[in-house]
Amino acid sequence: MSASKGSNDVDSLVKSSKLSASAPEFVPSGFNPYDDPACYDENELYYGEPTLADMVTDFLDHLSSSPGSFESDVEDITGMLNSFVTTEELLQELVELIYTQSTSIPNFSYTGARLCNYLSQHLNVSPPSGNFRKRLLKRCQTEYEQRDAAVNGDAETQKKFHSFVLFLGELYLHLEIKSAKGPPNRAEILLSALKDLMNTLLSSPVDANLICAVKLLKLTGSVLDDAWKESGKPHMEELIQRIENVVLDATCSRDVRQMLLKLVELRSSDWGRVRAPPAASNATPDNDPNYFMNEPTFYTEDGTPFTAADPEYAEKYQEIMDKQDYFHDIYGENGNEVYDFEDEMEPEIEEAFENFCLESERKRQQ
Helix, strand or coil: CHHHHHHHHHHHHHHHCCCCCCCCCCCCCCCCHHHCHHHCCCCCCCCCCCCHHHHHHHHHHHHHHCHHHHHHHHHHHHHHHHHHCCCHHHHHHHHHHHHHHHHHCCCCHHHHHHHHHHHHHHCCCCCCCCCHHHHHHHHHHHHHCCHHHHHCCCHHHHHHHHHHHHHHHHHHHHCEECCCCCCCEECHHHHHHHHHHHHHHHHCCCHHHHHHHHHHHHHHHHHHHHHHHHCCCCHHHHHHHHHHHHHHHCCCCHHHHHHHHHHHHHHHCHHHCCCCCCCCCCCCCCCCCCCCCCCCCEECCCCCEECCCCCCHHHHHHHHHHCCCCCCCEECCCCCEEECHHHHCCHHHHHHHHHHHHHHHHHHHC
């Protein structure tokens, strides 16, 4: 009986209540959210002071989804970071945030390396313990020193290690070290580290490690090759030899073996690069296969074409020039005159044409 009475009391209270779900939001008296713009935005959402992690994460997420906006946005974010990152602790946090994003988000290593290069040149904070670039390289060294354990770890550890390897490759390509004279240099310490990482990957020739090695050499192979050749070191030949041994001896899958063979083929073609032909002033028929490409084509009396590349060019050309009617009238099938070189060709043009022919002959005889 009492339970029934209690239920009736609740019902009566609900029916007589003036509360409504559509009532305006309760705001304590004397509080105006508009007084503090740091706690209010246009969508009427309240939040505290943004942290470095919030700011950097938002920007990196933006770059990850819209990498094409890098050039237009990087200067603004650097200005914000210069006003925010003023201590050694915040600088270290910034390095860690960018490193983590660059090695954990698929396809962000390229943009991350470009960002690291820009910040290394434009961040103002530089504590005695090291600026942005030095701290970044030290962070990479920490991961590098764990390479032997990582390459033989579980699938997740290997995946993390492979992301680091590819980021380091991008960093080597994009991180510029200013020099007192001439153009900026690449970080030599990264060149040495990439060689060691390649050997580490090939020392444990399971499919995942070999695929990472292929990706790294496709990314950096031509640049590494040039740098080692310039210093007289045979490191690329040694790596290619190891890859060939893996193809012969390792129990990798057929698809991975095919990838390795394609990589060896790519290197044998100078990494797919097409070298520019020799300068015109140094070009000769012996060193430039395209030497005669732009030479004019002439025709003998019976219609046989010939150019300056023809061994009998001089004789055939002189035969044409000796014919009395070479510059005479040309007639159509009905016998009417249709063109007269003597009447139409001005002296300057005729002289230029003869000089052109003589110049072609001179080049042929050099």
